[in-house]
Amino acid sequence: MVLISLLLVFVVLFVVWKKRRVAIFLLACAVFWLLGSWLPGPLVRLANSGYDTMHEPRFGTRTVIIVLGGGTKHDRHGLLVPKGDSMTRIVLASSLYRRCMEMEKECLVVMSGGNPQRHEQSEADLYGSLLLDAGVNRADLILENKSLDTYENARNTEKILRSRQYDTSVLVTSSLHMRRALLAFAAFDLDPQPAVAIVRRPMSWWVPHPRGWFDSNSALHELVGIARFYVWRLLGLY
Numbered sequence: 001m002v003l004i005s006l007l008l009v010f011v012v013l014f015v016v017w018k019k020r021r022v023a024i025f026l027l028a029c030a031v032f033w034l035l036g037s038w039l040p041g042p043l044v045r046l047a048n049s050g051y052d053t054m055h056e057p058r059f060g061t062r063t064v065i066i067v068l069g070g071g072t073k074h075d076r077h078g079l080l081v082p083k084g085d086s087m088t089r090i091v092l093a094s095s096l097y098r099r100c101m102e103m104e105k106e107c108l109v110v111m112s113g114g115n116p117q118r119h120e121q122s123e124a125d126l127y128g129s130l131l132l133d134a135g136v137n138r139a140d141l142i143l144e145n146k147s148l149d150t151y152e153n154a155r156n157t158e159k160i161l162r163s164r165q166y167d168t169s170v171l172v173t174s175s176l177h178m179r180r181a182l183l184a185f186a187a188f189d190l191d192p193q194p195a196v197a198i199v200r201r202p203m204s205w206w207v208p209h210p211r212g213w214f215d216s217n218s219a220l221h222e223l224v225g226i227a228r229f230y231v232w233r234l235l236g237l238y
Contacts, residue, residue, distance in 0.1 A: 002220040036208030043219035051178040057193040060167025069113020069123025088198040094134035112144040154184035
């Protein structure tokens with residue numbers, strides 16, 4: 001988490017830079033106050049930029065719907081479920097699939113997501129079962145359950161699609177994640193249409209709010225990821 005990393009930086013500075021401890025403490029308080037109050041809105045707006053509305057994708061004769069996992073967690077009953085707002089990705093993907101089939105197109109769904117949380121099921125396996133429950137035909141569903149991050153989502157999906165013929169593709173993820181995801185897919189010469197499953201609404205407060213720190217952390221995670229993509233691309237790592 002970005003905010004935890006930032007907190008650790010302040011802790012290290014506090015320990016090492018003894019002569020500036022008061023200034024470091026006050027700076028840390030100010031930064032985290034702003035991240036919980038005023039800054040969440042602008043940060044979310046920046047991360048959402050260009051993908052803060054939902055658009056209807058077009059379907060080709062052979063359409064591939066790519067769904068990215070958003071994590072897994074155990075609910076209060078101990079059942080493994082999609083994390084956060086990730087269920088919206090399943091809802092949108094199944095809806096797109098139904099519309100695609102109603103237009104008598106060839107429709108393929110690629111569910112991509114490994115098991116970075118080290119739970120009993122990968123994202124692809126868990127989300128895949130929910131997609132089947134939502135009406136996706138088993139023959140039209142491919143599970144890619146090895147990816148541990150967005151870059152691997154793109155790389156492993158490209159390997160799957162390399163030997164398949166399709167006219168258009170659609171990428172399903174959240175508004176915050178979409179820009180970074182499209183950059184990763186473009187690195188493998190894939191240009192899917194964005195299909196935003198849920199839009200994170202920019203919100204700010206006069207005083208710190210738990211939702212503010214959550215939103216700031218989510219937005220900063222994506223913005224740092226985008227910056228890292230360009231740095232790694234410059235260094236030839238992507």
